[in-house]
Amino acid sequence: MSPRPLIIDCDPGVDDAVALLLAFASPDVFDIVGVTTVAGNVSSTLTARNACIIRDIAERADVPVFAGAAGPLMAETVEAGHFHGESGLGDLAIAEPSCDVSAAHAVHFLAETLVAAAPNSISLAVTGPLTNLALALRLAPEVGRALREVVIMGGARTEGGNITASAEFNIYADPHAARIVFASGLPIVAIGLDATHQVRTTDARMRELGALSSARARAAHQLLRFGEHVERTLAGREGAPLHDPCPIAYLMRPDLFTTVPACIAVETESTLTRGHTAVEFRLQAPTNTRWAAQVDADGVFDELIARLA
Numbered sequence: 296m297s298p299r300p301l302i303i304d305c306d307p308g309v310d311d312a313v314a315l316l317l318a319f320a321s322p323d324v325f326d327i328v329g330v331t332t333v334a335g336n337v338s339s340t341l342t343a344r345n346a347c348i349i350r351d352i353a354e355r356a357d358v359p360v361f362a363g364a365a366g367p368l369m370a371e372t373v374e375a376g377h378f379h380g381e382s383g384l385g386d387l388a389i390a391e392p393s394c395d396v397s398a399a400h401a402v403h404f405l406a407e408t409l410v411a412a413a414p415n416s417i418s419l420a421v422t423g424p425l426t427n428l429a430l431a432l433r434l435a436p437e438v439g440r441a442l443r444e445v446v447i448m449g450g451a452r453t454e455g456g457n458i459t460a461s462a463e464f465n466i467y468a469d470p471h472a473a474r475i476v477f478a479s480g481l482p483i484v485a486i487g488l489d490a491t492h493q494v495r496t497t498d499a500r501m502r503e504l505g506a507l508s509s510a511r512a513r514a515a516h517q518l519l520r521f522g523e524h525v526e527r528t529l530a531g532r533e534g535a536p537l538h539d540p541c542p543i544a545y546l547m548r549p550d551l552f553t554t555v556p557a558c559i560a561v562e563t564e565s566t567l568t569r570g571h572t573a574v575e576f577r578l579q580a581p582t583n584t585r586w587a588a589q590v591d592a593d594g595v596f597d598e599l600i601a602r603l604a
């Protein structure tokens with residue numbers, strides 16, 4: 296089967312970086328049309344630079360990187376540097392990337408690429424705030440025609456929040472963008488904390504990853520070690536959750552995920568519950584959105600190890 300066209304919209308970010316390494320290591324599965332970045336975990340300048348750094352580690356200079364929105368549509372900017380380190384890439388040694396971002400703005404790249412693409416031809420993975428996609432939808436509403444599926448890391452139902460008691464970070468960071476995207480009718484698979492908290496590093500998995508010698512495996516191991524430290528000290532939990540690699544793993548192996556039809560609404564008015572996702576399974580009308588409820592975590596790690604080897 297020929298590689299499927301894929302755009303990754305992200306805010307690297309420790310786990311976004313592991314997601315990129317997984318996708319970059321799978322040229323037989325993905326024809327990565329481009330990587331777009333957005334302000335989120337750290338500033339838009341740093342997320343763009345970090346995507347270029349990971350591109351260098353993965354030796355994928357063939358993939359263009361486009362810098363995107365510098366902040367949320369309406370809410371005040373929040374970042375998650377405390378979870379990802381000042382650079383956004385944990386304690387990874389930072390060398391300036393060998394080549395810079397492309398000149399076009401990420402939103403223009405998304406709109407122009409999707410408007411020109413064949414129907415249902417491009418998959419989109421979003422692992423950061425949904426600002427770029429929301430802006431592309433406003434710039435060119437017909438972009439949905441080209442999207443085969445939109446796999447989003449975001450939201451929470453039974454797990455509660457990770458940035459506040461009731462909200463997951465990507466949705467919290469730009470709730471208005473999330474509201475636009477979830478109401479758009481796009482073919483969305485939402486992979487929230489209910490699923491990603493099932494996919495955590497363990498000593499055994501980290502020993503297996505740590506035994507690999509490739510530059511991408513060594514980088515992923517160091518990034519996940521940092522993630523483990525942060526999860527233990529800030530969240531009091533063991534094992535770094537593989538939030539952002541999950542959308543990539545889903546696109547590679549949807550059989551590893553159990554999804555259910557859902558309608559997802561986003562709180563945008565309340566300061567207390569900003570970014571809360573109301574994930575409703577009692578459907579009043581047909582929906583194009585599915586919610587990831589279960590994941591085969593061993594299967595996800597098997598894919599990660601096999602690809603980074």
Ligand code: RIB
Binds near residue numbers: 308311
């Ligand atoms: O809540 C987890 C999400 O927020 C991940 O995408 C992580 O990178 C942060 O952006």
Ligand code: CA
Binds near residue numbers: 310335422539
């Ligand atoms: Ca992210």
